[in-house]
Amino acid sequence: MTDVTALGPALAIDARLTELERQVDLLLNLTPVNAAEAWADFERSDFGAVPTLRLRPLEFEPDLVRRELYDLEVERVEDPALHTLLRTKRDEIARQITALEDRDTTRFVHGSLQLYGGVTPALVAAAEQLLATIPALSPSAPAVTAGAFAEAARGEFERYRAVYPDFPVHVDVRDDISELMVSFGRLLIPSNATFRADRVEPLLHHEVGTHVVTYQNGARQPLQLLTIGLPGYDETQEGLAVLAEYLTGGLDPRRLRVLAARVVAVHRMISGAGFLDIFESLRTEHRIPRRTAWIIAIRVVVAGGSAKDAIYLRGVSRLLEAFAEGVDLDALLVGKLALDHLPLVQDLLDRGVLQKPWIRPRWLETPGAPERLDRLRAGLSITDLYEGEKSA
Template sequence: MSSSTQTLGAAVGIDGRLTAIERRLDLLLNLTPVNAAEAWTDFERGDFGSAPTLRLRPLEFEPDLVRRELYDLEIETIDDPALHTLFRAKRDEIAREITVLEDRDTSRFVYGSLQLYGEVSPALASAAEELLKLIPVQAPSSRSVTAATFAQAAKEEFDRYQAMYPDFPASVEVREDVSELMVSFGKLLIPETAAIRADRVEPLLHHEVGTHVVTYQNGARQPLTLLKIGLPGYDETQEGLAVLAEYLTGGLDPRRLRVLAARVVAVGKMLDGAEFPEIFKSLREDHRIPAKTAWSIAIRVVVGGGSVKDAIYLRGITRILETIAEGNSLDVLFVGKLALDHVSLIQDLLDRGVLEAPWIRPRWLDVPGAQDRLNRLRAGASVTDLYDGAVS
């Protein structure tokens, strides 16, 4: 038993049970449509005239039993203030996730989504609108790669990490039951029908492998297993870091910035009561988003009954830019999957030797030009400033 595990004492058991419950929920997969490819085909065939029917997979757990297990955890017995705070917040988040999954495809779903991911502030909505006005509509990309080609590139990226960190696990799956590129519990999942812009391959690898997989594996090395699946509210900071990875490697191009902004606008329209056809039409006509991209944005926003999650990308990078300009180091954010709000608690646990320094350093910090770009951000930058530096 390691000294840090001995220090944690009874907290180890509660941490492990919280992690096991979170894994059982599998929020990401359970909110991903299983029929997105067929739904797009039908939508396109119908000349974009009718709202798609999106199917979600059945839940493989009994919500009431999981709640009982969750509230049986004796978190009140944990004396360490930092751990007590983190465990209580995580229990609260998991309880909200259970309710969100129960409420799929009902009018209640959107309220649970707001509790998990937060509202769209006027400042964020304004920044999104400004980006869409500022960035000219880009010509369509002429080249794309298949799921198999992207999977091969991903395997090569895992190989690069394994050359530096021999124990770094690699897991890439091409799946027919996912509609978006995602990392789930350290596995990179690629939609079987994916057609990925060739110039997006490298930035996406830094986003998915270099950020989401790397922080998962760093978290897996910690005595607190919650750091591999995520502390409460970690998603926003994770996506902000992942977008930063794209920027620092020169891959945050104008099309990508427009998509991140359009996601915020789409969430805002959904919250104002718009349904899929109106959101899709507005993205195409008001912001000239290509049909397939507008489809992808719109289904992510309406899935389950209305999801606000996609606003976290632009909000996440906004907060990351603020923390960089304040002179803060990013290093603590690589310890595992955590939120900016938890940095002081995590730093306290690092200082006391309860947690260990990150095992893996993301490769995107060391690509040519990355440190120069990072130094420019330290002088202060807004999300709209990223456009000037992102023109390829």
């Protein structure tokens, strides 16, 4: 077993990288602050005017953070696994800074592609098959307000606290965000959002049961980077959160259509399409409801063109392959990490640098979850996740 105290230089760099990524806060700094007003303007224009999306000013000095990043003496870290993780994380934060400097320019999309990757023809084909196969249905469930969702979320946090008394509760309803998100372990809810009642529980398993749980598991590890995410963790993290919805029976046809539409929208954006072209193609070619098409389109064009939304379906696809190959689910719950890190993470687990996950997500214990997990391990494709209209 490795003596963690002997990893002093690595842990000091890890802690500083974590602080610097918190300063950069890529997710919040790419979230429009005026989405509600932009939607109202778009409605008034009879859906014909390109919306103006405003982003918050950066609260850090890019050059100073970048300089500090490269002043960190990563070369002093002798452990090969830790050296690799710290070096690649340093470089990823530098790319995040450049992307934020390039917001609302034509350069931004290139930085987004560096951070999140593009879309392959196979992924686009799978997305289009889902959109063609799954009927377009109007929402039938009643909606709940942001306040009601926040109350349900606090109840979910308390269910975890009943088993893990030190599990913190962080739920904030805010008027300066446009989408539901987890930021550094805090669940942030847009104050003007509404949620389909039948989506509340799946969303809680997605946001709290995956994003918050892996954050808190990471917080119990000596490597703080496991709270904010190892390099490129987003794809695996979002794929795991979507599969949490599937395991609990909450990955309904409408949700699958949205995930597929995001891939198609990213593909069109990368190919040069603008907001109105993306919005109209989602509406006319893929029968996406108007408000949903709006949400998908603004997420894709924000800041100059974001490739992030392709990671959900791509993450699911890669995880399906990994489960069929016998991936260790516990290793994925150690913190926020990517499938590509599993050999390094397993090495650190074997040597006692990392510990087993503190929290087991509730979605593993819901009725039907073990049987669905067995099906994943037997081998499923993305399109196999569509189980017909009985879930609608």
